[in-house]
Amino acid sequence: MVNIFEKNGRIEISTINYDELQEDKFFSKPKKFSLNSQTVKITEINGNNKFLERLPYSNVKNLLLVELEDGYDFKGKFNLICNKGEYFLVIEKFYLELVHELYNLVDEGYELAEIVSEFTSLIPPKIELFQYKELEEDGLTTHLKKSHINNILHYTDMEKETISQFISSIKTLRIRSLFKYKRDNINSPKNEFCILISEFSKSEFSNNFSVKQDKNSNIIIEDYGVLLPSKLNTSYTEKPILILVHGLASSCKIEKENYIEITKYLVPYFHVFVFDYLTINQPISVSGMLLAAKVKKLKEKYRNKKVYIIAHSMGGLVSRSAIEEHSAEVDYLIMAGTPNNGSLPGKLARLEKTTLFIANQCKIKFQDFYDLIYSNVKGLEDLSRKNSYIKKLNENKLFNPEKYYCIAGYAFPVGHIRILNRIKTDLVVSLHNMMLVNGRKIPNIKLGSWNHMNYFTKNFEKPLGEIINSLLMKKKV
Structure with a gap:
């Protein structure tokens, strides 16, 4: 079970269930928080995504969609807490959807290694990995900072133009028709990102x-x-x-x-x-x-x-x-x-x-x-x-x-x-x-x-x- 609540002016997301947690901290439906005059909405979404499914030695537990309703210039902070053997990844929503479709191009006859290598060489991955500290309660903690969030949500003009060229160059209509990637979609400000909660396969982690x-x-x-x-x-x-x-x-x-x-x-x-x-x-x-x-x-x-x-x-x-x-x-x-x-x-x-x-x-x-x-x-x-x-x-x-x-x-x-x-x-x-x-x-x-x-x-x-x-x-x- 995931617990999401506000604590000391920060949003805390935890997979560790402490005895003192109140029932209203359990995450069972979309939640809204107000931090620094900004509204943050968190919803659990379907984790069916080719990129996430291919993460080695891993089982996806939860995929959370975070929407910054007042724009992408976020001034708050998240505390992320998990059990040992679990981890967090944070990915910009548009980027995650696009990578999912690139992985689907294998079915269209493209070589996965070639197309993904080309894309990641052109566009810095809009994804965040973390360093963790151990907790006394046998868990791990890390922080999702303002700089992390603004980094994944911000696309430079060169990156926007490159994505547009890249999509236009692919010789199949599937990726373009499915998402209708017009220039306006690519150029629009991004204010949504996903927080992945995953765990290592128990058989591997126990080695x-x-x-x-x-x-x-x-x-x-x-x-x-x-x-x-x-x-x-x-x-x-x-x-x-x-x-x-x-x-x-x-x-x-x-x-x-x-x-x-x-x-x-x-x-x-x-x-x-x-x-x-x-x-x-x-x-x-x-x-x-x-x-x-x-x-x-x-x-x-x-x-x-x-x-x-x-x-x-x-x-x-x-x-x-x-x-x-x-x-x-x-x-x-x-x-x-x-x-x-x-x-x-x-x-x-x-x-x-x-x-x-x-x-x-x-x-x-x-x-x-x-x-x-x-x-x-x-x-x-x-x-x-x-x-x-x-x-x-x-x-x-x-x-x-x-x-x-x-x-x-x-x-x-x-x-x-x-x-x-x-x-x-x-x-x-x-x-x-x-x-x-x-x-x-x-x-x-x-x-x-x-x-x-x-x-x-x-x-x-x-x-x-x-x-x-x-x-x-x-x-x-």
Whole structure:
């Protein structure tokens, strides 16, 4: 049961049922509150929404619609309280409806990863995640502030124009006819937002993770720095070693289908392993240390064998950390879509929100999703271009562009939207970001059909084959 009431000039929304709560605080019908001469109406609405349904490891409990009847410039505050294992998300209503329809476009033949990645790269997600504090009563509390609300309700003129272009570019009438998205709808002031109350699936939340700490007090989940041999390997042991390293909010173990084709392609030439690690709260340097330790063991077991790494996105930075910070004996590193100068959404808050959409498309690990929801994000902090870690890594003297190779996509927008001064990207990372480190260019192959989500599933054979053949023949690309 949800309790909604006014307390000390704030609206309090709680899923914890205290004995002293009066019956009028229970939420069973729409409620109105007057705060700072503003009227706030709260109603429970249907939670049938494709975006919410796809939230991993989660069960939607309640979806509340909050209407600011006196305009969007809200001056109040909400206290949000929940049990451990529950969480809140706040999403602008128009944005939630629009994303729902974008997810429905899969039925129209569009690729979900492509269209959602394009949309989130153009428009900052109108969604809020929270940091929580523990309560003595075994619950969690956080605050929905004026700045949060005004941030999700406000659309810049550029954002409004981009949404209009994006919708107009989609080659189906369904999304436009259903909501009749006219320019007036897009440009109108927004004064409604949704508060999602969700809980983690009990079977997942009850799992106990074996935790230890390194000498710098960084938390390491023991089972998430693992190296696994591919089951597709043959018994031929004279081949060199190759390690596949996944990217942000992903997993080679869970997303096996995304790595099957590339593994089949590689096993005739290599003894293939996959490295799985945590991406959200585990610092990149710690993941690099774990990978370096696995490389050392492989070198001891398979003496005189060369070691190659193919890494996607954040995995390229983890691999560089293993080589440059932890002296892993890797002969060649091939990076696909790696943000070598930090993530494109530079601010951490936007990176967190964008990652939530990635998690909705990929098969994220439970621990990674849990950390993202509760804003335990040391790994994301390292990935942000505003963070000093990337600069430090790029200044490392062990950086050797002769050992590194880059696979770079520059996917065309879904609807070929023409945004003024827009740089070439794979929908997430720019070409410049992938190919240059401190002004030093990495040997590269570019392909227009790649986007950030399909490097290892689409048209990879020829370009990857060119790099591999040149390396096996000890020639430069």
